Amino acid sequence: MFALKPAPTFKPFTLALVQLGQIGSDKAANLKHAREMILKAAGGENNAGSKPDLVVLPECFNSPYGHVHFPVYAETIGYTPGKEYNTANTPSESVKTLSETAKEAGVWLLGGTIPERDDSDGKVYNTATVYNPKGDLVAIHRKVHLFDIDIPGKIKFKESETLTGGSSINYFDTEFARIGLGICYDVRFPELAMINARKGCQVLIYPGAFNTTTGPLHWELLQRSRAVDNQVFFSMCSPARDLSAGYHAWGHSMVVDPMGHILSEAKEGEEIIYAKIDPEVFKEARAGIPVTTQRRFDVYPDVSA
Numbered sequence: 001m002f003a004l005k006p007a008p009t010f011k012p013f014t015l016a017l018v019q020l021g022q023i024g025s026d027k028a029a030n031l032k033h034a035r036e037m038i039l040k041a042a043g044g045e046n047n048a049g050s051k052p053d054l055v056v057l058p059e060c061f062n063s064p065y066g067h068v069h070f071p072v073y074a075e076t077i078g079y080t081p082g083k084e085y086n087t088a089n090t091p092s093e094s095v096k097t098l099s100e101t102a103k104e105a106g107v108w109l110l111g112g113t114i115p116e117r118d119d120s121d122g123k124v125y126n127t128a129t130v131y132n133p134k135g136d137l138v139a140i141h142r143k144v145h146l147f148d149i150d151i152p153g154k155i156k157f158k159e160s161e162t163l164t165g166g167s168s169i170n171y172f173d174t175e176f177a178r179i180g181l182g183i184c185y186d187v188r189f190p191e192l193a194m195i196n197a198r199k200g201c202q203v204l205i206y207p208g209a210f211n212t213t214t215g216p217l218h219w220e221l222l223q224r225s226r227a228v229d230n231q232v233f234f235s236m237c238s239p240a241r242d243l244s245a246g247y248h249a250w251g252h253s254m255v256v257d258p259m260g261h262i263l264s265e266a267k268e269g270e271e272i273i274y275a276k277i278d279p280e281v282f283k284e285a286r287a288g289i290p291v292t293t294q295r296r297f298d299v300y301p302d303v304s305a
Ligand SMILES: NC(=O)CCC(=O)C(=O)O
Pocket: 059, 146, 147, 183, 184, 185, 186, 188, 208, 209, 210, 211, 214, 215, 218
């Protein structure tokens, strides 16, 4: 079992997902647009009725999505988990932009993912970065499971041509919840979500970019499954669909509650969606269907760690 500091008391909060469009080959333009949309999400009118506490961007928001692009757009972050990080001196223009924008907007920001080069090993990762409302970089997650698939006649994709998989499981604490991280294809591996849930995460959020083949089959199914099997809020934030791009993202960013209800869902285009996260729903789900206390680790001890 895990020796951890207790999770923060789960409090109501508002989540905003930015289903970002206009992601092209000009990184500076991508960053500029991302900044505008974060500020819009943080300041604009919304159906949740309050300023969001946490804003989320999609996977690979600063570059086109494809293995040939990752090394070209990769930036060095140099973040060590648990160590203070000075974003004022960061070599990464994406980290600088996200840090400044989180501070300007006064929100927590899960800044989607960017291709990250680790100078210590020269490897490139698909990495999510997280900022508090002061603009401090407080957590990263490197995509653990690389998206290598081949569905004949439909889609072939091989992130491992240029990316390396991360090797840690990550979450961050806010004043309203413990939030577990994953990235896109990571959602297909229930173990990752399960471990974060058992570490006390009440909410799991994965920037993602499914496609028009697997999206209609599994995007909603997997999110509702991870939500229900862990009795947590689960959310994925996609880029908008762009049929002129090399990769056609599915869109449909969504937020699911611990009973499997979809609280909010985008369509295909650029859109900001909001959801009120209510801890009562989490408590009621766990009290009514108490699987979190009914596990039989005596029967399956190999997954009890
Ligand atoms: N970016 C990704 O990891 C895509 C994952 C995906 O589409 C899937 O079907 O899984």
